[in-house]
Amino acid sequence: MRRLSRAARAVSAATLLSRLLGLARESVRAALLGSARLSDAVDVAFRLPNLLRDLFAEGAFSGAFVPALAREREARGKEATLSLVNRAGSTLLVWVLLAVALLAAFAPQVLGAVTSAEFRADPERFPEAQRLARILAPFLLFICMAVVAMGALNVCGRFFVPAVSSAAQNAVLVGGGGALLLLGTTGGAAATPWALLLLLGGALQFAVQWPALRREGWRPRFAPDLRLRDPAVREIVRRMAPVVIGLAATHACILVNQRLATSDVGGASYLSYGFRLVHLPVGLVGVAVGTAVLAEASRHAARGDRSGVARTLGDALGLCLAFALPAAAGMAVLADPIAQLLFRHGATTADEARAIGETIRLYAPAVVFYCCVRVVVPVFQAQGRLRVPILAAFAAVAANLLCGVPLHALPEWRWRGLALALGAGQAANLAVLLGAVARAFGGPRPGTAAVLAKLALATAASAGAALLVRDAIPAGASLVARLVRVAAAVAAGGAAYVGAGLLLRSREILVVLRAGGAAGDEAESEGGDAS
Numbered sequence: 001m002r003r004l005s006r007a008a009r010a011v012s013a014a015t016l017l018s019r020l021l022g023l024a025r026e027s028v029r030a031a032l033l034g035s036a037r038l039s040d041a042v043d044v045a046f047r048l049p050n051l052l053r054d055l056f057a058e059g060a061f062s063g064a065f066v067p068a069l070a071r072e073r074e075a076r077g078k079e080a081t082l083s084l085v086n087r088a089g090s091t092l093l094v095w096v097l098l099a100v101a102l103l104a105a106f107a108p109q110v111l112g113a114v115t116s117a118e119f120r121a122d123p124e125r126f127p128e129a130q131r132l133a134r135i136l137a138p139f140l141l142f143i144c145m146a147v148v149a150m151g152a153l154n155v156c157g158r159f160f161v162p163a164v165s166s167a168a169q170n171a172v173l174v175g176g177g178g179a180l181l182l183l184g185t186t187g188g189a190a191a192t193p194w195a196l197l198l199l200l201g202g203a204l205q206f207a208v209q210w211p212a213l214r215r216e217g218w219r220p221r222f223a224p225d226l227r228l229r230d231p232a233v234r235e236i237v238r239r240m241a242p243v244v245i246g247l248a249a250t251h252a253c254i255l256v257n258q259r260l261a262t263s264d265v266g267g268a269s270y271l272s273y274g275f276r277l278v279h280l281p282v283g284l285v286g287v288a289v290g291t292a293v294l295a296e297a298s299r300h301a302a303r304g305d306r307s308g309v310a311r312t313l314g315d316a317l318g319l320c321l322a323f324a325l326p327a328a329a330g331m332a333v334l335a336d337p338i339a340q341l342l343f344r345h346g347a348t349t350a351d352e353a354r355a356i357g358e359t360i361r362l363y364a365p366a367v368v369f370y371c372c373v374r375v376v377v378p379v380f381q382a383q384g385r386l387r388v389p390i391l392a393a394f395a396a397v398a399a400n401l402l403c404g405v406p407l408h409a410l411p412e413w414r415w416r417g418l419a420l421a422l423g424a425g426q427a428a429n430l431a432v433l434l435g436a437v438a439r440a441f442g443g444p445r446p447g448t449a450a451v452l453a454k455l456a457l458a459t460a461a462s463a464g465a466a467l468l469v470r471d472a473i474p475a476g477a478s479l480v481a482r483l484v485r486v487a488a489a490v491a492a493g494g495a496a497y498v499g500a501g502l503l504l505r506s507r508e509i510l511v512v513l514r515a516g517g518a519a520g521d522e523a524e525s526e527g528g529d530a531s
Helices: 002-033 037-076 078-105 107-114 117-121 125-136 139-155 160-182 188-207 210-215 231-261 267-302 306-333 335-343 350-383 387-408 415-441 448-472 479-504 507-530
Strands: none
Touching: 002 037, 002 160, 002 188, 002 267, 002 335, 037 078, 037 107, 037 125, 037 139, 037 188, 037 231, 037 267, 037 350, 078 107, 078 125, 078 139, 078 231, 107 125, 107 231, 117 125, 125 188, 139 160, 139 188, 139 210, 160 188, 231 267, 231 387, 231 415, 267 306, 267 335, 267 350, 267 415, 306 335, 306 350, 306 415, 306 448, 306 479, 306 507, 335 350, 335 479, 350 387, 350 415, 387 415, 448 479, 448 507, 479 507
C-alpha cells in the first residue's frame, strides 16, 4: 500500500492543482460567456474533440498503451520501451490528424447530429458552435500527444509531471480569461479568444512533459506502423478495439444527454459547470489512484502475480472511498453556496447560479460511484480482461438512459433529470465491475463491513458539521461574504471528518491524512522535472 499511496499522492498533488485551476477556469468562463446561448455554443463545440480525446486517447489508447509499455520494459528494457513509444505514438498521430481534418470539414453535419432541433434552429447558438468547432478541432491532436507522453512517464515511474501538465492548460485559460475580463472583452467578442486559449493550453500539456521525457532518454522519431507489422503495436490496437466499443457506448449516452440538454437554453451550460465540481474529487481521487493502480497492477500482471493485483485493488478502493464519501456529502450540502461563490458574477445571473447549484446537488451521488469505477477499471485493463469494463459500460448506458430520458420528459425535471441519471449509470457500472472482481478474486476482504461503517459515520459527522455552519452564516451578496460562508463550512466539515476518523481509528482516513501531509514533499521531489 505504501508504494501505491506514494504514487497516488504524487498524482493527487498535481491533480489537485489542476482541478482547482479548472474550477477557476470555469468561473472565468462563466463571467466571460455567461450560462446561456453563447456558453451553450462553446460547450457543444468543445464537446466533440473532448469526446474523441476520451474515446481514443485517454480512454482506449492509454488503457492499452501503459500495460504494453510495462510488458516491454519488463521483457526488453528501457530503450526498447522508448522505441515503442515512438512507433505507437506516431501511429496514433496519423489517425488523429485524419479525425481532426474530418471534424473541421464536416462540423455542421456532426453538430447537427448531436444537438436538438431547438439548438439547430437557434440563429445564435448553432452558427457560433460550427465556427468554434472548426477552431477547436486541433485540440485533439495536442491532447493525444500529451497522453502518449503521460503513459511513457508513468511507466518510468514519473507521476507528478504528467499529472501537473493539465494544470498548464487551466493556468493559460485562467490567466488569459482574466486578462480578457480586465480589458472588458466579454460576450461574443470573447468566444474566439477563449477558443484560441484552449488550443494553446492543449499544446502546453505536451510541452511541459518534454523535458522529463528527454531526461528519460526519449528522442522523438516519426515511425508510424499503419500496417501493424510490429507485434507490440498490433497488441495495443487489439486491446484498444473492445475498449473503444465500450467507451463508444458511454459516449453515445453522453451525446444523447447533450442532445436533450440543448433543447433548453442554458441546459448544456448548467450541466457542464456542475460537472466541473464532479471533476475535482474524481480527478483528485479516481484518476490519481486509478493512474497509480494501472501502473502498479500492470507490473504485477506482467509477473503473473494475481495476489498482488488483488491487494493493489483492495488498498486503492479504501483510499478512494476515504476521499470520495466526504466529497460527495460536501457537494450535496454546500451545492448552492459553492455555485453562488464560483459562478454568480459577470455575465451569469443569480438565478443561473442557483440552477447550477441544483445540478451540483444532483451530481453528488455520482462522485462515489465515478471514483470507484475509475479505480477498478485499470485492474481489468492491466490483466487484458477488457470484456468486463465493456459490459459494465453498457450497463451504465442502459441505466443512465432509463433514468434520464423519462425524467427529462417531465417539465419539472428537464436537465435536472440528466444530472441525476449520471449517478444511476455509474452505480450500475460499478455493480457489474465489482461482481466480476468477486468472481475473479473472491468476496470482500475480512473487515470490509467495519471499514465501510467507520467511513460512513465519519462522513455523516462531516456533513452534519458543514450543514450547521452553512445555516448559521447568512448568505451574503458580496464575494467575500460568499467565500467566508463556504470556507467556514468546508473547514468545519473537514475537522469533523478528521476528528471522527481519529476517534474511530479508521486506517483509511489515517492514510489519507498521511498522504495529505506528504503531498507537498512528493511534489517537490518530482517538481524539478518540469523545469
